[in-house]
Amino acid sequence: MSEVAPYLLGGGQGQQVVLEGNRLVLTCLAGGSWPLQYRWTLNNSNITDWTPQYRLSMPSLKRTDAGLYQCMVRNRMGAVIHRRTEVQVAFLGNFSAEEQRKTVTQGRAALINPPPLASFPQPLVTWYKDGHKIIPNNRITITLDNQLVVLATAATDAGRYHVEAVNELTGETVTSPAVYLSISGKNK
Numbered sequence: 001m002s003e004v005a006p007y008l009l010g011g012g013q014g015q016q017v018v019l020e021g022n023r024l025v026l027t028c029l030a031g032g033s034w035p036l037q038y039r040w041t042l043n044n045s046n047i048t049d050w051t052p053q054y055r056l057s058m059p060s061l062k063r064t065d066a067g068l069y070q071c072m073v074r075n076r077m078g079a080v081i082h083r084r085t086e087v088q089v090a091f092l093g094n095f096s097a098e099e100q101r102k103t104v105t106q107g108r109a110a111l112i113n114p115p116p117l118a119s120f121p122q123p124l125v126t127w128y129k130d131g132h133k134i135i136p137n138n139r140i141t142i143t144l145d146n147q148l149v150v151l152a153t154a155a156t157d158a159g160r161y162h163v164e165a166v167n168e169l170t171g172e173t174v175t176s177p178a179v180y181l182s183i184s185g186k187n188k
Contacts, residue, residue, distance in 0.1 A: 005077035006032035013085050019170050020091035024058040028071030028082050037074050043067040050074070063089045063120070090169035093118030095176040103182040110150040114163045115176045123165035130159045158183045 009029040018024050028038050037050040042065070048056065054073075058065065066089040071082035097115035104110040114125060125146040127134040136142055141149045150157050161179045166172070 003033040003075075003077045004031070006030045006036055006073040006075050006080045008073070008080060008082055014083075015086045015088070017088045017090055017169065018061050020063055020089050021060055024056075024061050024065070024087060026056045026069055026071070026085055026087075028054045028056075028073060030054065030073040030080065030082075032073070032075050033077060035075065039072045039074075041070045041072070044070075061087075061089055063091045063118075065089060066120075088120060090120055090167065091118070092123060092165070092167035092170050092172040092174060094174055095165075097177055099177045100179045101182070102179060103184055104150075104153050106155060106183050106186050107152055110148075110153050110157065110181060112148040112150075112161055112179050112181065114146045114148075114165075117165055117174070117176075119165065119167055121167070121169060123167050126164045126166075127161065128164065129161050153183050155183050157181060 007030060009031055016024075026040070030036060035052065036054070037052060038054050039046060039050050040048045040056045056069070056071070066087055068084045068086055070084045073080050073082065095115045095117050102110070102112065117123065127142060127148050134140060134148070139151050141151070143149060146163070148161065158181055161181060163176045165174050165176070
């Protein structure tokens with residue numbers, strides 16, 4: 001009976017999203033003459049040695065484990081490379097800023113940036129003023145970058161602003177530190 005070089009069975013998953021802290025299992029199904037050996041790479045760096053194990057199992061994924069995973073299969077006759085699986089890790093970090101204070105001259109525009117936040121995927125952001133959700137109108141708008149813009153400030157715009165960010169994949173919510181906006185009188 002002649003020996004057969006390794007060949008792949010079925011397709012890999014092209015993309016997988018895993019929640020941070022959850023388990024990742026990737027399989028590399030191949031045929032060919034035994035014994036078959038497998039090796040896994042992440043972003044083209046080896047993460048396992050050659051092993052008879054066709055399954056890669058990582059019990060608790062970290063956000064740094066995201067990337068392109070690939071399996072190589074070999075036997076005495078040759079080697080074959082499995083197609084890549086892009087693994088994305090869903091997570092929500094914490095806001096990394098202190099409370100801020102900002103003063104704007106009355107009548108001028110106020111631009112408030114949300115504090116930086118690490119998240120995958122991008123979180124859904126809601127702005128609040130003094131604990132009440134802000135509904136955009138013809139004077140107050142929220143940009144695609146989640147900046148809050150008050151076009152012509154009035155004395156009533158002074159107050160405590162904060163954002164709430166929700167990661168729809170992990171189900172987590174975080175609340176930002178406050179931004180205190182003061183409105184100063186018009187310059188004479």
